[in-house]
Amino acid sequence: MDDFEFNITGTHIWYYYCCPREVWLMLHQVNPDEDDANMDLGRFIHEMTYGRDKSKEISLGNIRLDIVRQDKEGLVIGEVKKSSKYLKSARMQLAFYLAELKRRGIEATGELLFPKEKKKESVTLTADIEKELMKAIAAIHCIAAESRPPQARKIGLCKNCAYKEFCWA
Ligand code: SF4
Secondary structure, eight states, X not given: OTTOOOOOOHHHHXXXXXXXXXHHHHHTTOOOOTTOTTOOTTHHHHHTXXXXXXXXXXXXXXXXXXXXXXXXXXXXXXEEOSOSTTHHHHHHHHHHHHHHHHHTTOOOEEEEEEGGGTEEEEEOOOHHHHHHHHHHHHHHHHHHHSSSOOOOOOOGGGGGOTTHHHHHO
């Protein structure tokens, strides 16, 4: 897939940190099991979102923000998740949004919200996180360029994944 071009999205970042194989499958447009009640391809992110009012979603290029507000400290963007189970994925997804805003000249801080768990976590775009994001983005491009998906690795996500028949049948 030499001429394979795509824009990295928060969904790719989120999946990269929990299942790189799914990133490959999504990017290669392998159709998941249409009959699977848990059919995802990005929808899983929505399923992980609690109480989202879609009318308040804000889209900017390839990013989609759950919450945007102006605090006395500055602009805050928020991402609402149903569970903190995939915390690293959630942190890096939000960091990716912060980096995309920064690229457009907008400084902001991030807030991850887990209403069901009554938890909240701040995410700041540090130089280290930016470096890590760049590595993740490069790794996603490498995954996309492979002719075969990464090896399946059984994780908690598999049981709700539309690709489970593909990976584990
Ligand atoms: S079934 Fe598991 S290994 Fe396969 S794509 Fe889904 S999460 Fe990844």
